[in-house]
Amino acid sequence: MLEPGEPKFRRRKAARPGEIVEAAMAVFAERGYAAAGLEEIARRAGISKGSLYLYFETKEEIFHAVVAQAIGPNIQAIRAMIAAHPGPLEELLRLVAERVGKLIETLPVGGVLKMVIGEAGNFPQLARVWHDDLVAHALGALTDAIRAAQQRGEVRSGDPRAYALEVIAPMLLGVIWRETFVPVGAEPFDLPALAHQHIETMIDGLVAGRPKNREAAT
């Protein structure tokens, strides 16, 4: 099991926190906060439970780090989308669909989303951070873009914030579906295809003075 010259551990102070957060994200996503054991997080991170406490004070602090880490890259993606949206709304929506469709396929955002939803009652400050730093930004940017398009006469009237929710909801629910029901035998959704189809539907429903597509594009 252990080679003679093989040390039974290595000192790698710098690399530990990242490894711990990554392992914790996986376990939290699978089990939820309460049912996630520190022993298992430590095992997956390749260290002992005691070592966790060299880098984090409590379990809750690990949880915070996981949520914070899940926010970071997404903020980047949102800023990038905002920066690229001066054109007509159609373009922005298609861009959103493509980016979001790919993001949710790759990043483990689904598991974290489940956690935040499930633990919002127990850790309100966490839900607040997630909302203020990520969700409100994303929804706000989209709302602003839709409101601007309305003022240009490009989009029908109606609550722009509600329109923004309508745009992103199927993708998010698709992620939740994948995490919740697919493991118990439900038919999965092709998320990028869903995103694409939904945006085309919404464009035909939203955009004023535009000939409707007869066929949904591939």
Next chain:
Amino acid sequence: MLEPGEPKFRRRKAARPGEIVEAAMAVFAERGYAAAGLEEIARRAGISKGSLYLYFETKEEIFHAVVAQAIGPNIQAIRAMIAAHPGPLEELLRLVAERVGKLIETLPVGGVLKMVIGEAGNFPQLARVWHDDLVAHALGALTDAIRAAQQRGEVRSGDPRAYALEVIAPMLLGVIWRETFVPVGAEPFDLPALAHQHIETMIDGLVAGRPKNREAAT
């Protein structure tokens, strides 16, 4: 505190199970499964912890009862909608919007939804029941209606199951929003209004050979 003739408890065998399930639903919805304490459930139900075990074997059984109870009335609502859908798709969609918009305002379905999402990893059989008995029915019925409308040439081509998800997603996400982010200060959505606006948007996007609304209706 206690009047002389006032008994310190009453024997009300018949009424207990319902009261327990109702109290448990509230606590589970607030705290999630693991963080919900039997002591608190008992307190809110007006009995002692020991009495819980006169009516349920384990905590998990209480949890199952809560989920089952949350499914029941919704199944009724779905069957009613299916029964009333022979007309054109527009009518069905408006009916769905109205029913769902009202259901989610009144029933505590949001809390249960949170639970099922959050605990799907720990109780797969629960997620399976929820899916098979409720979600798959609802989505399937809507998918069938959309597919039929496509065959009548009433609705554009595309994956009908994805269209069904697109239709219901904003309402569900609105409920999740209310349960997750509104308590920490997020702007709430007017759910019936959201449902109505979304259906009108989807109709304009989905239905073929139909003049588009210029204005979103009230």
Next chain:
DNA sequence: AACTACTAACTTTCCGGTCAGTTATTTCCG
């Protein structure tokens, strides 16, 4: 040889579950 990242066994706390005893209610008998 000094330093400290790291481990593993330990302590503490909490909570689901149990049970012996208590009290409201019903039944039965005088």
Next chain:
DNA sequence: CGGAAATAACTGACCGGAAAGTTAGTAGTT
């Protein structure tokens, strides 16, 4: 009809296990 005996709904103190958190000592590293 009234009071005592029987019944079972109910309580609350207790138990055991699991998991968060601690620490004394070990072993890589410099």
